[in-house]
Amino acid sequence: MDEFYLIDSPSFAKLKExxxxxxxLDITSVLLYLxxxxxxxxxxxxxxxxxxxxDLSESKFTIMMLLSYEKDMILSPSALSEKIGSKKSTITGVLKGLEKKGLVRRKILSEDKRTNYVQLTDFGLGKLKEFxxxxxxxxxxIFEVFSEEEKEQFYKLANKLKNNLEKDDLF
Structure with a gap:
């Protein structure tokens, strides 16, 4: 399903009505949300x-970044799924695409032969470093319109908002 992008938001006057x-109805909260x-x-x-x-997508880029943070650039698909907050089946599809392009490879570790792991290849790391x-x-x-102090404040406020959204009793 396509996402909608609301260009014409209700005005302060309309919300006041x-x-x-x-x-x-908290007018400022609605305007801020929009x-x-x-x-x-x-x-x-x-x-x-x-x-x-x-030739990347957000999911490919995210997986490649997560792998690049790890020792030997290796993680299991389940660990990737957990770190991303996505289903393992979704991750599997993205990994297949990355593997096909030579950006990652499957690897079996000698200490755990039951699980396939995924490793960022040298080619994948090079692509990441290029990007x-x-x-x-x-x-x-994107954020050049803000001073350093504004960016720090914005970060704190965005983090506060994220923490509030993570509350179980919000919805």
């Missing part, structure tokens, strides 16, 4: 297009 009908949602969707859309220029400078440049450009 609606507050007469919905007394618990702006964060629009910024995220725009950022994701632009990043997806950027990743495609390097990262461009990625960091784009990320910096």
């Amino acid at each position: 609606m507050k007469n009908e919905y007394s618990n 702006e964060i949602q629009k910024a995220y969707k725009k950022m994701k859309l632009n990043h997806d297009v950027f990743l495609q220029k390097f 990262l400078p461009y990625n960091y440049k784009v990320v910096s450009k």
Whole structure:
């Protein structure tokens, strides 16, 4: 299913009208929610297009990054699934694509022959190292409108929001 991107948000005036009908409507929270949602969707859309220029996707890039952090750049598909928060079957499909392109390889470790592990190849690491400078440049450009202090504050506020969203009793 395609995701919608809401370009035309309700105005402050429209929300103020609606507050007469919905007394618990917090106008500032609704406006903030919509702006964060629009910024995220725009950022994701632009990043997806950027990743495609390097023949990558968000999931491929994420898996390659996670593997690059590990000793010998090896993880099991279940560990990857856990770190990403995705089903193992989803990870398996992405891994097949990465393996086909020579970016990762399956590996059986002598101490655990029951489980196939996945290792980032030298070619995969090279691709990652080629991509990262461009990625960091784009990320910096996204936030260049903020001072260092604003970015630090934004980070703290975004983290506070994320922690609130992780509460079990929120919804």
